[in-house]
Amino acid sequence: MIELQNVAMSYGGSELLSEMTLKLVPGSFHFLTGPSGAGKTTFLKLCYAELLPSAGHLALFGRDVRGLGRDDIAGLRQKIGVVHQDCQFLDHLPVAENVALPLSVAHRPVDPAELRELLGWVGLKTQAGALPPQLSGGERQRAALARAVMMSPDVILADEPTGNLDWEMSLRLLSLLVELNKMGKTVVIATHDLNLIRTAKSQVAARVLRIANRRLQLAGADL
Numbered sequence: 001m002i003e004l005q006n007v008a009m010s011y012g013g014s015e016l017l018s019e020m021t022l023k024l025v026p027g028s029f030h031f032l033t034g035p036s037g038a039g040k041t042t043f044l045k046l047c048y049a050e051l052l053p054s055a056g057h058l059a060l061f062g063r064d065v066r067g068l069g070r071d072d073i074a075g076l077r078q079k080i081g082v083v084h085q086d087c088q089f090l091d092h093l094p095v096a097e098n099v100a101l102p103l104s105v106a107h108r109p110v111d112p113a114e115l116r117e118l119l120g121w122v123g124l125k126t127q128a129g130a131l132p133p134q135l136s137g138g139e140r141q142r143a144a145l146a147r148a149v150m151m152s153p154d155v156i157l158a159d160e161p162t163g164n165l166d167w168e169m170s171l172r173l174l175s176l177l178v179e180l181n182k183m184g185k186t187v188v189i190a191t192h193d194l195n196l197i198r199t200a201k202s203q204v205a206a207r208v209l210r211i212a213n214r215r216l217q218l219a220g221a222d223l
């Protein structure tokens with residue numbers, strides 16, 4: 001569903017990422033690691049066509065991103081849920097409305113029962129009416145995950161979803177992502193946290209991608 005062939009990416013200067021070839025198949029679970037500044041967020045942005053490759057071929061759901069117009073990209077994005085590294089919300093809107101925002105933006109009706117169920121799934125039922133600044137870091141991350149799955153995407157891309165969380169909350173976030181994967185969704189998680197990766201490997205058939213020396217490598221089983 002996400003296929004890269006010899007993809008390179010640069011922001012104008014020299015190449016940040018080179019010669020990336022990879023196929024993310026439906027139902028797979030990947031971690032993405034690499035040092036700060038290696039290009040993890042950039043890689044994820046390619047995966048949801050926020051950025052276009054500077055060279056090579058990138059296909060999303062079988063369609064080359066180069067031939068896509070704005071409406072095509074908007075359509076594809078509905079199949080991809082993103083948890084951004086700096087999860088931002090509209091601070092004047094309650095949590096429930098923020099979570100439902102992808103539907104409102106797509107002019108699709110919001111089913112209140114479904115929204116309640118989703119908030120319950122991430123453990124934010126009682127915070128539904130709170131404003132985002134009133135949430136803790138872990139609550140914000142869970143709200144961001146709920147927002148990412150609001151459109152029932154096939155793929156979830158999570159950029160450091162446990163970045164500022166304590167271990168217990170990281171595990172909780174991880175278990176939600178594992179649950180989504182068990183429902184058949186493709187999951188990619190960018191993280192520095194090797195303990196999280198080790199823990200996940202006991203729960204799910206996760207593979208580890210590592211960005212090193214501008215290349216994307218599939219890490220061995222040595223983690």
Ligand SMILES: Nc1ncnc2c1ncn2[C@@H]1O[C@H](COP(=O)(O)OP(=O)(O)OP(=O)(O)O)[C@@H](O)[C@H]1O
Binds near residue numbers: 036037040
């Ligand atoms: N819009 C941009 N324009 C120019 N350079 C950028 C842009 N976005 C990112 N970069 C640069 O590209 C490099 C990779 O950034 P990226 O955010 O992809 O790294 P990362 O692996 O996600 O890092 P971190 O672990 O700190 O989140 C960095 O050197 C960054 O400064």
Ligand SMILES: [Mg+2]
Binds near residue numbers: 040042
């Ligand atoms: Mg990043």
